[in-house]
Amino acid sequence: MYEFRFYSVAHGRMASELALVYDMAIAGAPDVPGGPPVHTESLWERYGVPKPIGSWTALSGRRTPAFLYIIKWDSLTQRDERFPRFWTDPFWRARRAELTDGMPLVDSIENWLLDPSPAWATAREDGASQPVGGVHEMRIQHILNGSQTHAADVLGSVDLPALQALGARLLGVFEVVIGPERPMFVTMLAWPDLETQHRAWSEMDRDPKIIAQRQNERARYGRGLFGTLDQYLLEPMRWNTPFANFGVSR
Amino acid sequence: MNASLLAPAFTIDEYYELRLYQMIPTRMPEFHDLMGVQVPTIFARNGISKPLGFWESHAGPLAPLYAYVLLWTNLDERMQAWKRFYADPEWIEKIGANYAGQQRVERSSIFILRPSPIWAQFKDETASGPIEGVHELRFHDVLNQDPNKAHDALAQTDLPFLIARGANVLGVFATWFGTRVNQAVTILAWPDAATMQQAYREHQSDDAIIATREAERRAHGRPLLRGTDVHIMRPISYGVPQANLAPRP
Numbered sequence: 001m002y003e004f005r006f007y008s009v010a011h012g013r014m015a016s017e018l019a020l021v022y023d024m025a026i027a028g029a030p031d032v033p034g035g036p037p038v039h040t041e042s043l044w045e046r047y048g049v050p051k052p053i054g055s056w057t058a059l060s061g062r063r064t065p066a067f068l069y070i071i072k073w074d075s076l077t078q079r080d081e082r083f084p085r086f087w088t089d090p091f092w093r094a095r096r097a098e099l100t101d102g103m104p105l106v107d108s109i110e111n112w113l114l115d116p117s118p119a120w121a122t123a124r125e126d127g128a129s130q131p132v133g134g135v136h137e138m139r140i141q142h143i144l145n146g147s148q149t150h151a152a153d154v155l156g157s158v159d160l161p162a163l164q165a166l167g168a169r170l171l172g173v174f175e176v177v178i179g180p181e182r183p184m185f186v187t188m189l190a191w192p193d194l195e196t197q198h199r200a201w202s203e204m205d206r207d208p209k210i211i212a213q214r215q216n217e218r219a220r221y222g223r224g225l226f227g228t229l230d231q232y233l234l235e236p237m238r239w240n241t242p243f244a245n246f247g248v249s250r
Numbered sequence: 251m252n253a254s255l256l257a258p259a260f261t262i263d264e265y266y267e268l269r270l271y272q273m274i275p276t277r278m279p280e281f282h283d284l285m286g287v288q289v290p291t292i293f294a295r296n297g298i299s300k301p302l303g304f305w306e307s308h309a310g311p312l313a314p315l316y317a318y319v320l321l322w323t324n325l326d327e328r329m330q331a332w333k334r335f336y337a338d339p340e341w342i343e344k345i346g347a348n349y350a351g352q353q354r355v356e357r358s359s360i361f362i363l364r365p366s367p368i369w370a371q372f373k374d375e376t377a378s379g380p381i382e383g384v385h386e387l388r389f390h391d392v393l394n395q396d397p398n399k400a401h402d403a404l405a406q407t408d409l410p411f412l413i414a415r416g417a418n419v420l421g422v423f424a425t426w427f428g429t430r431v432n433q434a435v436t437i438l439a440w441p442d443a444a445t446m447q448q449a450y451r452e453h454q455s456d457d458a459i460i461a462t463r464e465a466e467r468r469a470h471g472r473p474l475l476r477g478t479d480v481h482i483m484r485p486i487s488y489g490v491p492q493a494n495l496a497p498r499p
Contacts (some may be wrong), residue, residue: 003427046256047256047257076328076329079325083258084260084262085257085259088257088258090255100395103395104470105395108394109432110429111425111427111428112429113425143351144353146349177329178360178362178427179359179429180359180428181357181358182359182360183358217401220252220301
């Protein structure tokens with residue numbers, strides 16, 4: 001299960017938000033609030049909270065400034081034993097109080113649970129073991145209700161290969177299990193730069209295979225399998241840049 | 251220096267799953283046969299316990315809205331139970347027949363809620379039996395910095411005011427997984443719509459409540475509660491919730 005956390009950050013508070021997450025999830029933990037980092041593990045790791053598979057700030061999209069990360073859990077029982085326990089930690093509370101300084105860091109939080117989509121298995125890259133930098137793209141997209149299986153099949157076998165041929169690398173594809181406006185897919189792509197991303201989507205609009213696929217969908221369903229889209233361009237954090245396939249082995 | 255200064259462990263074993271279905275207009279009436287008559291046995295054999303209540307709403311976001319609430323002790327079991335249910339051949343057959351080639355649900359929003367720490371003080375342990383009337387589901391946008399402050403404000407200011415004017419508290423929750431985490435969620439029952447309207451008319455113009463919000467604004471830069479989404483709902487005959495959202499017999 002993947003936990004997707006999206007924070008709409010209060011204007012002017014991003015530096016504090018990033019410092020807070022870095023200190024908890026990445027930096028070596030101290031033993032006492034404000035103390036030196038005496039542990040090689042982060043405070044999260046000491047509570048069994050895994051390092052996120054990626055952390056980003058939003059370059060474009062709704063509810064910006066935004067910060068997001070994704071955590072992969074083996075089970076939700078484990079998650080609800082570990083994360084809430086961490087939230088009662090005195091160092092976490094002290095550091096948070098210090099950085100918020102009486103004014104909220106975030107205006108709203110989305111906390112969704114995602115399952116990997118079969119589209120991910122179809123289009124995944126093999127043998128990718130390096131962090132993938134560049135510009136990342138997150139596509140949160142409505143799917144024709146009742147046709148999720150078909151949509152995942154088309155995404156994995158038609159759309160994603162076309163995007164990969166145009167320079168995209170696949171990080172992951174998910175289906176929203178707990179969250180709003182389901183059914184929705186969340187697709188995460190990495191591009192070398194904004195130029196390539198822009199050119200690729202412009203070419204997708206002219207790709208005969210894609211045009212034919214959309215026509216087939218309209219003929220069969222009266223509309224496309226993929227509906228309205230919330231799209232974000234993202235900057236991966238240097239201290240938590242994701243791997244291709246999010247480092248998840250097959 | 252003690253190297254194991256970690257917070258003590260604890261266990262969570264109470265979750266409420268709130269399922270909101272935005273229905274396609276005109277497609278709700280036959281959905282009741284599926285959910286009220288056909289689904290309960292399929293739920294039961296796949297480990298989904300009897301929903302605590304079913305509602306429909308034609309007043310509020312996502313209308314026409316179909317809503318129900320489930321109680322879970324473990325989220326991994328929840329995920330497994332729903333997977334089993336969706337794969338159950340009888341469900342696939344029944345939903346196919348019921349939908350008859352046309353969608354009924356446009357979109358669904360699912361929340362995992364946790365009971366609010368303030369709920370217990372509003373439970374009337376002497377009350378039992380189904381609670382009819384007009385029900386109201388509210389999502390209160392809360393100050394994320396310290397959500398408990400907003401829950402406390404509800405407990406100290408808003409809920410007593412509404413109860414004094416006829417509200418019955420069915421449940422108070424915090425969003426745990428889903429969209430807009432930390433929201434306070436209240437489900438209230440009113441004897442009728444006129445009582446509810448009058449209560450909120452007074453709530454909006456009450457000097458003490460206005461002064462409370464103003465004090466919150468001075469202390470926190472914003473009121474503790476704001477941006478509320480409201481759904482006015484009717485309990486459905488086959489799933490009228492019990493007092494305190496207790497399991498239905």
